[in-house]
Amino acid sequence: MDVLTHLFLPVAVAYAIRPDLFPSPRYFALAIFAILPDFDKLLGIPGLLHSVFAVGVIGSVAFVLERRFAGTRSYAAVATIFLASHLLLDFLDGGPVTFLYPLIETGVGLEYPSQIVFGDAVQDVAVRNPLPRVQADATNSAREAYSLVNGYGILSALVFVTVYFGIQSRRRYKDR
Template sequence: MDLFTHLSLPVTASYVLRPGFFEQPWRFSLAGFSLLSDLDKLLGVPGLLHSAVTLVPITGFLFFIEYAVRRNLTVTPMVAAFIWSHLLLDVLDGGPVPLLFPLVRTGIGFQYPAQTVFGEGIIGVRLRGPLVALRMAVPVPDSTPMD
């Protein structure tokens, strides 16, 4: 998925669900955390930051830091939502997202192989093939810095 989608969809969803959070305009910049997972491509280890094995400790550390400093959790839940939204969008876009990397290198993603066929069926239109299929593959390094 492209950079703009990784930024705009989570911000839009967050703004719809919690508009009061964005009363301070600087909080829109937190959307940059939705790009964190793609840093694994720059590091040359695809899957490293697309994994719950690494993102759970990272987000847990962020929760700990905010609570230790402010004694409440205001910003970190939104930051965590932005970080984890990247994985959700990548799975929906076909992946592969290796959720247990480095323990399991195979990732998952959804594909949408259904084809619309005109001139067939009762109403002249029919879907051929499954609407959704699970794709499993091992992520490979590529020359694209962001997906």
């Protein structure tokens, strides 16, 4: 999955559900946590940060630091949700996501083999393999490429912009 989808889709959902967690645009910087798991590729240890253990450790550190320095814990929760969203999006995109790394180095993801099959007549239409299936595979240790932008990323960015300006215009309308 590309960087833009990992950044904009979770922040659009979070902002749509809880806009009060983003009192100013600078709080959107928390979205950086949504791409943090892909840094395991940069480190040359694929799977290391795509693990519930890594999410737990990073989230716990964020909670402790926020609690100690700000006396709150809501932004650490948002950061942890962004971290977890990365794993979920990669799983939905086919993975493989190594949820239990380093205990289990095999990753899992969903595969969508469904097809609509057209016959010779209009009534000869069928759906083949309608349900997604879980596939297990070893993580890819190659470090040669990483998708920065694709159509889903652009769409995710547009969804975020729509949600953001929609909520902002609703706030301005209520303030009148």
